[in-house]
Amino acid sequence: MAMLMMKRKHLFANYGSSVFYDEMFDQHGKVRSPYGTMMKILARMGIDELSKRHAVMQSEMVTQGITFTLYSDNSEDSSLERTIPFDLIPRMMTAEEWSLLERGLKQRVEALNRFIHDIYHQQNILKDGIVPRDMIEGNPYYVPAMTGLNIPNDTYIPLSGIDIIRSETGAFYVLEDNLRSPSGLSYVYKNRALMMNLFPEMFFEHRVRDIGEGLNALLHSLRKLAPNGKPDPLVVLLTPGEYNSAYYDHTFLAQEMGIELVEGRDLTVIDKKVYMKSLQGLRQVDVIYRRIDDEYLDPHAFREDSMLGVPGLIEAYCAGNVALANAPGTGVADDKAVYAFVPDMIRYYLQEEPILNNVPTYILSRPHECEYVLSKLSEMVVKERSLSGGYGMLIGPSASEEELESFAEKIRQDPQRFIAQPTMKLSCSPSLSDSEVCARHIDLRAFVFKGEDIHVVAGGLTRVALQEGSLVVNSSQGGGTKDTWILI
Numbered sequence: 001m002a003m004l005m006m007k008r009k010h011l012f013a014n015y016g017s018s019v020f021y022d023e024m025f026d027q028h029g030k031v032r033s034p035y036g037t038m039m040k041i042l043a044r045m046g047i048d049e050l051s052k053r054h055a056v057m058q059s060e061m062v063t064q065g066i067t068f069t070l071y072s073d074n075s076e077d078s079s080l081e082r083t084i085p086f087d088l089i090p091r092m093m094t095a096e097e098w099s100l101l102e103r104g105l106k107q108r109v110e111a112l113n114r115f116i117h118d119i120y121h122q123q124n125i126l127k128d129g130i131v132p133r134d135m136i137e138g139n140p141y142y143v144p145a146m147t148g149l150n151i152p153n154d155t156y157i158p159l160s161g162i163d164i165i166r167s168e169t170g171a172f173y174v175l176e177d178n179l180r181s182p183s184g185l186s187y188v189y190k191n192r193a194l195m196m197n198l199f200p201e202m203f204f205e206h207r208v209r210d211i212g213e214g215l216n217a218l219l220h221s222l223r224k225l226a227p228n229g230k231p232d233p234l235v236v237l238l239t240p241g242e243y244n245s246a247y248y249d250h251t252f253l254a255q256e257m258g259i260e261l262v263e264g265r266d267l268t269v270i271d272k273k274v275y276m277k278s279l280q281g282l283r284q285v286d287v288i289y290r291r292i293d294d295e296y297l298d299p300h301a302f303r304e305d306s307m308l309g310v311p312g313l314i315e316a317y318c319a320g321n322v323a324l325a326n327a328p329g330t331g332v333a334d335d336k337a338v339y340a341f342v343p344d345m346i347r348y349y350l351q352e353e354p355i356l357n358n359v360p361t362y363i364l365s366r367p368h369e370c371e372y373v374l375s376k377l378s379e380m381v382v383k384e385r386s387l388s389g390g391y392g393m394l395i396g397p398s399a400s401e402e403e404l405e406s407f408a409e410k411i412r413q414d415p416q417r418f419i420a421q422p423t424m425k426l427s428c429s430p431s432l433s434d435s436e437v438c439a440r441h442i443d444l445r446a447f448v449f450k451g452e453d454i455h456v457v458a459g460g461l462t463r464v465a466l467q468e469g470s471l472v473v474n475s476s477q478g479g480g481t482k483d484t485w486i487l488i
Contacts, residue, residue: 011047011437012430021168021427022439023091034092034487041202042089042437051435053198054088060198061086066190066248085480086191087431088199091442091462098209098458098486101164101172104356105446106454107346109160112177113450114349116156116333120146130348131341139338140386141180141331143294145301149318151225155450156327158221159289161185164444164460165359166427173359173424175443177342178388179326179334181291184461184481185447186252189215191461191483209486214447214457219257221451225323226286233286236260236276238267240292240308250291259289269312272319287323288313294328336385336419337363359424365416373420374411377404380420381471382411395471397423426471431464431482441465443473444484459484 024035031039042050061083093101118125119136126133136142161182163175192211196203219235226233239250241263254261260276267285268275275282290297296306301314316322332338340361343354362369362380373380377396384392394407411418428439446460463473464480473479 011042011050013436015430015437015439019168020425020439020441021166021170023166023427023429023442034094037205038090038092038202041205047435047437050088050432050437054432057086057088057194057198058083060194061190064190066187084187085464085466086194087440087464087480087482088195089430089432089437090195090202090483090485091429091444092206092485092487093459094487095209097172100355101446102456104172104174104354105162105448105456107350107352107355108162108174108177108342109157109448109450109454111342111346111349112160112179112333113155113157115345116179116327116330117154118349119332120329121148125345125348128348130344131338135335135337136332139332139335141294141329141335143329143332145314145318146327146329150320151327152227152229152323153224153452155221155225156330157333158225158325158450159185159218160448160450162446162448164356164446165424168425168427170427172356174342174356175359175424176336176388177334177339178445180293180331181326182445182447183246183249183291184445184463185218185457186249186256187481188447188457188459188461188484189256190252191481195483206485207488209458209488211458214449214455215253215256217451217455218449219259221449221455222257222259222287222289222325224451225325227320227323230286234260234276234283235287235289236262236267236285238262238264238288238290238292238310240296244291246291253289264292264307264309267310267313269310269316272312272316272321274310274313274316274322285322287325289325294331297324297328334388336361336383337365340419359421362420364411364418364420369420370411370415374408377408379423381423382407382418382420384417385419386417393472395423398469398471423471426465426473429462429464429482431466431480433466433468438468440468441471441473442482458486 026032066083125131157179161178165173165175222235223233237250237254237259251261266277274285276285292308295302297309298313299306299309300311317324340363343358346352346354362373364370380396382394426441429442430437431440442462442464444460444462447457449455462482462484464482465471465473466480
């Protein structure tokens with residue numbers, strides 16, 4: 001016991017999450033029950049063994065090409081491809097915690113899908129004044145061509161990435177909905193494979209829910225979108241190409257699901273039908289899992305200068321000859337101002353109370369809310385409504401006076417571009433940093449697949465803010481990931 005305590009003290013010598021909820025330790029410093037066995041294994045390994053395995057893991061990631069591209073403002077170094085930082089101390093959740101999240105996520109995605117269908121058809125939620133009409137029809141992600149268009153099974157969002165945080169009280173909140181082309185799913189599976197290969201004694205000492213059925217559920221959802229219920233559809237994944245930051249994500253998913261990975265130049269439209277060029281000739285494409293934003297999908301329908309999309313694709317889509325996942329125009333529902341109305345959508349469409357709460361959100365186009373936020377700017381997180389990936393954000397508590405004043409001026413000039421939220425004290429989890437274990441802030445991106453039913457991948461992707469004190473977990477901003485274990 002003395003040796004165990006000595007090693008524990010060494011491993012966690014500088015550890016402390018203070019006012020934040022800690023996933024591994026309670027407020028008295030006692031190890032939470034899900035982490036009891038893991039704590040013993042970590043103490044037995046010691047920091048030297050952990051560091052050694054971390055080095056092996058990094059080498060494995062380089063060999064396998066598990067990368068993510070960071071973009072820089074520096075013209076001499078406009079991009080940097082690197083392995084996505086992987087933290088080897090997994091995050092753990094009880095079956096009860098996950099059951100709550102799973103039910104809440106299914107409820108939320110069902111309501112969001114009904115909302116998207118509604119705004120492109122009857123617009124009842126707008127007529128009844130639940131959601132402001134100008135917030136939708138003036139939205140840059142609103143696609144008028146989708147109006148009145150019927151799509152297979154009314155499924156607009158076969159794949160969603162819902163970001164979850166845990167506050168200082170231990171309660172879960174939805175931070176964002178990602179409905180256009182959410183990234184990161186491949187890292188869920190690579191993280192698990194790395195843990196099983198490099199830490200078998202840790203993994204097999206726990207009963208962890210399997211994640212293997214997730215990709216089968218996604219593929220099944222995609223296949224069900226095929227026009228006219230075609231029994232053996234050709235499904236392809238449309239990527240912008242190898243220079244895209246998430247290209248590894250695209251290649252992994254295509255390979256694991258056994259579907260073709262294509263770029264825009266590999267497809268052509270003839271008589272309002274989409275064909276893939278192959279050595280065997282042209283093959284008609286039935287379903288496109290697209291990882292290209294709306295504006296680049298088709299130069300005839302959106303940006304004329306797009307070299308990534310397929311000319312005539314939207315015409316073929318509107319003719320009902322090909323399915324797109326996710327559907328064009330879904331971005332209107334993950335707008336950061338529309339997010340504030342999701343609890344109302346749940347009540348409106350499902351006649352249920354939300355299982356998961358939103359983070360309180362101020363809509364800055366409302367003068368009284370804007371005035372309040374400006375008076376409390378140093379306490380707020382301000383986000384541009386249409387941006388994602390951690391871009392266009394102000395984190396008030398860590399901003400300088402100059403940054404606060406500059407952002408305040410942006411808000412005054414165009415308040416409707418922004419929303420604001422009180423700074424949430426994201427929970428912390430033990431992470432290996434510079435050969436010691438430190439507390440780092442985390443969130444969770446949960447992946448939800450909607451087909452005939454709704455499937456949530458067990459655990460999802462825990463994202464880690466690697467810099468001490470940072471609240472920004474996005475991979476595009478240098479964040480990392482860790483495996484998420486749901487205990488049975």
